Amino acid sequence: MPQSSTYLPLDALDGERVRVALAAGAIIGTWFWDVKADAVTVDPALERAFGLDPSGGRRTLQDLIRSVHPEDQTSLDAAIQDAISRGGQYVHQYRTRHGDDAWRWVEARGWVNLDASGAAISFPGVLIDISERRRVEEARDRAEGLLNTFVEAVPGVVYAKDRQGRLLIGNRGTTNLIGRPPEEYLGRTDAELLDNQIQAAAVMAADARIMASGQMEQLEEEVNYPNGKRAFWLSTKAPLRDANGQIVGLIGASLDITDRKAVEASHREIEERYRLAALATSDAIWDWRMADGHVIWNEALATLFGHDRLESSAQWWLDNIHPDDRERIGDSIHAVIDHGGDVWSAEYRFRRADGAYADILDRGTVLRGSAGEPIRMIGAMLDLTGRKAAQAALTESEERLRLATEASDIGFWDVDLVNDLLIWPARTKAMFGISPHVPCSMADFYAGLHPEDLEKTSVAFAAAADPAQRALYDVEYRTVGKEDGVTRWVAAKGRGLFERDRCTRVVGVAIDVTARKAAETQLRELNERLESRVAEEVAERIRVEDALRQSQKMEAVGQLTGGIAHDFNNMLAAIIGPLDLLTGRLDPEDARAKRYVDIAMEAARRAAQLTQRLLAFSRQQPLQPESLDANKLVAGMSDLLSHSLGGDVRLETVLAGGLWRTHADPNQLENVILNLAVNARDAMPEGGRVTVETANCYLDHGYAEGNLGVAPGQYVLIAVSDTGAGMPAEVIAKAFDPFFTTKEVGRGTGLGLSQVYGFVKQSGGHVKIYSEIGSGTTVKVYLPRQVGADVGTDVVTIAHPLPRGELQEVILVVEDELAVRQFSVDALTELGYHVFSADSAAAALRILEEEPSISLMFTDVVMPETNGRKLADEACRRWPHLKVLFTTGYSRNAVVHNGVLDPGVNLIGKPFTLQELAARVRDVLEK
Numbered sequence: 001m002p003q004s005s006t007y008l009p010l011d012a013l014d015g016e017r018v019r020v021a022l023a024a025g026a027i028i029g030t031w032f033w034d035v036k037a038d039a040v041t042v043d044p045a046l047e048r049a050f051g052l053d054p055s056g057g058r059r060t061l062q063d064l065i066r067s068v069h070p071e072d073q074t075s076l077d078a079a080i081q082d083a084i085s086r087g088g089q090y091v092h093q094y095r096t097r098h099g100d101d102a103w104r105w106v107e108a109r110g111w112v113n114l115d116a117s118g119a120a121i122s123f124p125g126v127l128i129d130i131s132e133r134r135r136v137e138e139a140r141d142r143a144e145g146l147l148n149t150f151v152e153a154v155p156g157v158v159y160a161k162d163r164q165g166r167l168l169i170g171n172r173g174t175t176n177l178i179g180r181p182p183e184e185y186l187g188r189t190d191a192e193l194l195d196n197q198i199q200a201a202a203v204m205a206a207d208a209r210i211m212a213s214g215q216m217e218q219l220e221e222e223v224n225y226p227n228g229k230r231a232f233w234l235s236t237k238a239p240l241r242d243a244n245g246q247i248v249g250l251i252g253a254s255l256d257i258t259d260r261k262a263v264e265a266s267h268r269e270i271e272e273r274y275r276l277a278a279l280a281t282s283d284a285i286w287d288w289r290m291a292d293g294h295v296i297w298n299e300a301l302a303t304l305f306g307h308d309r310l311e312s313s314a315q316w317w318l319d320n321i322h323p324d325d326r327e328r329i330g331d332s333i334h335a336v337i338d339h340g341g342d343v344w345s346a347e348y349r350f351r352r353a354d355g356a357y358a359d360i361l362d363r364g365t366v367l368r369g370s371a372g373e374p375i376r377m378i379g380a381m382l383d384l385t386g387r388k389a390a391q392a393a394l395t396e397s398e399e400r401l402r403l404a405t406e407a408s409d410i411g412f413w414d415v416d417l418v419n420d421l422l423i424w425p426a427r428t429k430a431m432f433g434i435s436p437h438v439p440c441s442m443a444d445f446y447a448g449l450h451p452e453d454l455e456k457t458s459v460a461f462a463a464a465a466d467p468a469q470r471a472l473y474d475v476e477y478r479t480v481g482k483e484d485g486v487t488r489w490v491a492a493k494g495r496g497l498f499e500r501d502r503c504t505r506v507v508g509v510a511i512d513v514t515a516r517k518a519a520e521t522q523l524r525e526l527n528e529r530l531e532s533r534v535a536e537e538v539a540e541r542i543r544v545e546d547a548l549r550q551s552q553k554m555e556a557v558g559q560l561t562g563g564i565a566h567d568f569n570n571m572l573a574a575i576i577g578p579l580d581l582l583t584g585r586l587d588p589e590d591a592r593a594k595r596y597v598d599i600a601m602e603a604a605r606r607a608a609q610l611t612q613r614l615l616a617f618s619r620q621q622p623l624q625p626e627s628l629d630a631n632k633l634v635a636g637m638s639d640l641l642s643h644s645l646g647g648d649v650r651l652e653t654v655l656a657g658g659l660w661r662t663h664a665d666p667n668q669l670e671n672v673i674l675n676l677a678v679n680a681r682d683a684m685p686e687g688g689r690v691t692v693e694t695a696n697c698y699l700d701h702g703y704a705e706g707n708l709g710v711a712p713g714q715y716v717l718i719a720v721s722d723t724g725a726g727m728p729a730e731v732i733a734k735a736f737d738p739f740f741t742t743k744e745v746g747r748g749t750g751l752g753l754s755q756v757y758g759f760v761k762q763s764g765g766h767v768k769i770y771s772e773i774g775s776g777t778t779v780k781v782y783l784p785r786q787v788g789a790d791v792g793t794d795v796v797t798i799a800h801p802l803p804r805g806e807l808q809e810v811i812l813v814v815e816d817e818l819a820v821r822q823f824s825v826d827a828l829t830e831l832g833y834h835v836f837s838a839d840s841a842a843a844a845l846r847i848l849e850e851e852p853s854i855s856l857m858f859t860d861v862v863m864p865e866t867n868g869r870k871l872a873d874e875a876c877r878r879w880p881h882l883k884v885l886f887t888t889g890y891s892r893n894a895v896v897h898n899g900v901l902d903p904g905v906n907l908i909g910k911p912f913t914l915q916e917l918a919a920r921v922r923d924v925l926e927k
């Protein structure tokens with residue numbers, strides 16, 4: 001073959017290298033295309049390769065294109081056109097003829113030279129044989145495609161991992177499982193993809209084991225993915241090796257067995273239960289495997305029907321059902337199975353081995369797979385033939401029992417746990433408010449229980465039926481009548497019956513104890529009421545006792561102070577009287593003597609006042625009560641009160657209209673009000689307000705009961721309130737005690753309130769302190785209303801000059817105390833009277849007899865032997881015109897009853913001044 005250098009394109013292609021390549025077989029040949037002339041020059045090697053006719057002369061591009069594989073011609077043409085339009089590098093692969101009917105893959109590589117205007121001038125190139133390379137590539141692509149298709153097609157999860165456990169490939173199952181697209185899981189390990197690191201560690205440990213051992217393994221794995229999927233996998237894993245047999249990772253395929261696991265677990269459990277139950281029980285149990293229609297059953301069932309076998313086909317079973325029942329049973333069982341039901345039950349006749357039909361109650365439970373498909377049905381049969389007979393017997397014995405218990409309240413009950421039956425006679429039904437002929441089940445029992453008693457009753461029942469406890473069932477519960485709604489109390493007792501450590505029945509009796517319960521409740525209520533009554537009474541007694549103790553204390557202190565006061569009065573009478581007389585005899589020039597006497601007189605008067613208060617407290621001051629209008633009395637005091645209260649304290653008087661009259665000693669009442677006002681003032685050192693109020697008032701029985709010594713009725717209220725410091729409870733408790741004071745020495749005597757107390761009590765009234773710390777105090781004085789008494793006897797006392805007697809007026813002084821008698825005699829003599837004296841009643845009567853001119857007897861009340869009152873009675877009986885003036889140191893004596901003088905009795909209390917005596921004597925003589 002001539003090798004024309006002109007036509008060889010080698011110059012353009014780096015000739016030397018091309019020649020070497022040609023010689024080495026790395027290239028098939030070369031071409032040169034004069035684009036403008038459309039003349040293609042090829043070397044002989046290429047000619048051969050293309051199977052071109054060497055004598056073909058001038059060749060155009062189309063001549064060459066025609067020689068390539070028909071399928072590749074179009075693309076080749078397009079690639080060439082593309083190359084010459086842009087110039088530069090050109091690479092294209094296509095098939096060329098390689099002998100008859102054989103084609104081989106070649107790669108053309110060339111270069112397009114463009115002129116200045118961008119038009120292609122020349123296009124030289126080489127052709128490389130790439131058939132081997134294409135073969136390998138295709139095989140690889142095919143294998144890869146096959147693998148992908150295969151991996152995708154495999155059900156379940158298929159994956160490959162490298163030695164580090166990174167996922168290299170995963171199928172759709174893997175993608176679904178992980179819940180992320182492949183680009184998110186490829187290259188990651190289980191530790192990165194699983195939620196549970198313990199599981200991830202377990203998976204990776206298994207992977208490492210397989211890669212280390214080179215052994216394929218099948219294992220169950222539990223995995224939780226972050227997408228919430230929890231799964232059980234049955235995984236097959238094998239080592240992944242490279243071309244040299246080195247282990248470079250592993251491949252795995254996993255099947256999701258989550259549902260199977262769950263179903264297996266539940267079936268295992270149910271099976272186990274039934275197996276145990278079937279073994280332990282005398283119940284007739286059967287087990288129908290639906291996949292193959294195989295039925296097995298236990299000994300108890302075999303015994304029940306006498307069939308000498310423990311298994312059969314479902315068909316055999318059906319064949320043994322009474323022909324009349326067969327279709328119905330078939331339908332009913334399929335109705336349950338086919339419609340997703342769980343429980344089936346029916347009554348039918350089943351043929352025994354001896355050919356007779358037994359009445360049976362059959363019940364079954366359908367077990368289903370994860371897709372809800374029925375897998376098995378397990379059931380129990382009950383021979384009703386026996387039960388019917390037993391029930392007949394039972395009815396008979398029940399009847400006997402019924403008759404036996406008819407007269408009583410006892411009903412019995414029988415719970416058949418095996419057959420879930422409840423047997424109640426009419427009597428028991430009645431306790432649940434159910435008519436005799438209504439059939440009852442356990443549901444009726446529980447439905448009839450009072451909700452509050454439900455729990456204790458079922459707990460007791462469970463304990464009775466528990467083979468480990470075998471407890472006595474002993475409860476009292478309430479029932480709510482099913483038909484009548486009536487609540488009844490029932491006391492029930494019973495015991496479980498056990499068969500081989502299994503409770504089959506619980507039987508017992510029940511008694512309607514409603515009446516007893518009612519009585520008990522009533523009794524309890526009565527007891528409670530009684531108890532609270534007792535508690536009340538005890539509290540009342542304590543209160544009364546407290547009040548009594550308080551009044552007894554007051555009484556005792558009163559008697560004591562009364563006794564002291566009496567003696568004091570006698571002494572004071574002997575001091576004041578002579579001082580009075582002494583005053584009259586003093587030298588008017590002797591001013592000093594006069595002053596001494598005045599000082600002594602003042603002290604004696606103060607002492608007398610104190611004694612007076614003590615007497616008042618002991619309720620033994622002689623009172624001269626009269627009908628009075630408290631409003632008038634308070635109004636009349638306003639000057640005195642304002643004066644006593646001082647400038648910083650405002651006085652307010654609130655006087656009720658239509659105020660009732662009361663009967664009291666006005667002088668003492670004034671004293672009381674004054675005392676209260678002074679206390680109010682003392683409680684308000686910074687000033688404030690004192691309110692004196694009057695009101696009509698009714699103290700009812702309730703109030704009287706709560707306040708010892710208060711008679712219910714109408715009272716006139718005089719209340720003195722202040723806005724002062726108030727009194728704490730412990731001060732209130734003691735405030736009335738004589739000598740109780742919280743004031744500093746010299747300021748308080750502690751006798752103010754005791755005087756108030758004594759006066760009020762002595763006047764038949766009542767006094768009460770209300771006080772609040774910081775807000776003030778109110779002292780309420782209640783004086784009994786005066787009813788039906790003369791009105792308007794207010795005595796206006798006008799101060800006279802010392803009323804004197806005349807010598808024809810003769811007075812007899814009767815006094816056992818020498819000092820007082822002498823003073824009295826002297827005083828009366830001083831006043832101008834003619835005076836006789838006696839130291840006892842007997843002496844007095846003698847003198848009266850001798851001196852009929854005596855017009856007035858002035859006598860002490862308390863004297864040894866015969867007292868003043870008796871003397872007066874005797875004297876007045878004998879000398880009716882004789883006038884009597886009593887005197888006394890205290891009032892507990894004949895003329896003063898409860899502190900009140902008998903009507904018509906004249907009295908002057910000791911100690912008395914000359915002035916007082918003069919006024920009183922004149923008063924009595926002129927009556």
Ligand code: ADP
Pocket residue numbers: 679680683722724725726727731735736740741742743747748749750751752753754777
């Ligand atoms: P005195 O006034 O001499 O202390 P009282 O018998 O009048 O004696 O009063 C006894 C005590 O009761 C007083 O010391 C005082 O503590 C208290 N008290 C009486 N009246 C009031 C009042 N209006 N406010 C506050 N405390 C009072």
Ligand code: MG
Pocket residue numbers: 675678679748750751752753
């Ligand atoms: Mg006082």
